[in-house]
Amino acid sequence: MRIVIAGGHGKIALLLESLLAERGDQAVGLVRNPAHVADVLKAGAEAVVCDLEAASAGDVAVLLAGADAVVFAAGAGAGSGAPRKDSVDRAAAVLMADAAERAGVRRFVQVSSMGAGQPPRPGSDEVWAAYITAKTAAEDDLRSRDLDWIILRPGGLTDTPPTGKIRLAAPPVPGGTVPRADVAAVIAALLDDPRTRQQTLELVGGDRPVAAAVRRIS
Numbered sequence: 001m002r003i004v005i006a007g008g009h010g011k012i013a014l015l016l017e018s019l020l021a022e023r024g025d026q027a028v029g030l031v032r033n034p035a036h037v038a039d040v041l042k043a044g045a046e047a048v049v050c051d052l053e054a055a056s057a058g059d060v061a062v063l064l065a066g067a068d069a070v071v072f073a074a075g076a077g078a079g080s081g082a083p084r085k086d087s088v089d090r091a092a093a094v095l096m097a098d099a100a101e102r103a104g105v106r107r108f109v110q111v112s113s114m115g116a117g118q119p120p121r122p123g124s125d126e127v128w129a130a131y132i133t134a135k136t137a138a139e140d141d142l143r144s145r146d147l148d149w150i151i152l153r154p155g156g157l158t159d160t161p162p163t164g165k166i167r168l169a170a171p172p173v174p175g176g177t178v179p180r181a182d183v184a185a186v187i188a189a190l191l192d193d194p195r196t197r198q199q200t201l202e203l204v205g206g207d208r209p210v211a212a213a214v215r216r217i218s
């Protein structure tokens with residue numbers, strides 16, 4: 001499979017690229033900073049420089065030609081303000097979905113976040129509220145499209161080693177944390193199972209092996 005990953009130098013993306021390379025899939029990481037190309041190559045993926053806040057859907061559709069799947073793993077990240085939550089977490093996700101439709105790439109995995117799908121709680125911090133609003137809008141956009149989409153909402157991300165054991169289910173799943181490495185493993189397993197589509201899934205650490213958890217929802 002050829003899989004294009006938006007936010008190709010993100011922490012989840014680099015872990016996913018390594019997993020895909022190990023099993024013989026071809027990942028392509030889209031990065032906005034040319035200095036990040038070397039890390040993506042080291043992870044076993046191709047790298048393409050593309051700023052998703054500057055590119056058009058037509059530009060990105062060209063990059064998706066011949067791909068089997070798209071993963072949206074970009075994010076404005078900690079330290080960014082409300083405007084970039086909108087321009088990355090919402091608008092770049094919409095751009096990727098638009099480009100996937102234009103390029104005829106049906107399979108689309110969107111990394112969202114637990115908390116999305118509902119209005120931010122009253123009294124929430126302004127940037128958190130903008131983040132949740134952006135993630136919710138990106139999800140709503142993807143659900144409206146004729147694509148084989150999966151929306152994956154991880155809980156709080158950690159950089160601890162993978163446990164290989166998760167809880168993956170339709171919302172609501174009680175809040176929790178999950179290692180980024182386990183999120184990457186779940187995405188790799190979802191991409192491998194074409195029966196998993198048109199589902200919104202929440203993900204935290206749990207007691208079910210990744211492969212079994214993905215089989216259970218497929």
Ligand SMILES: NC(=O)c1ccc[n+]([C@@H]2O[C@H](COP(=O)([O-])OP(=O)(O)OC[C@H]3O[C@@H](n4cnc5c(N)ncnc54)[C@H](OP(=O)(O)O)[C@@H]3O)[C@@H](O)[C@H]2O)c1
Binds near residue numbers: 031051076156
């Ligand atoms: N933190 C949490 O606890 C948590 C919980 C649930 C879900 N999530 C979501 O999980 C996803 C992945 O998380 P992560 O920790 O792997 O993310 P990350 O390490 O912050 O990576 C995000 C990537 O997006 C890239 N990006 C930002 N703006 C871009 C643009 N205009 N064009 C192209 N790429 C751009 C960043 O590139 P630069 O380095 O160039 O900025 C970065 O490589 C994010 O969507 C995040 O919101 C996070």
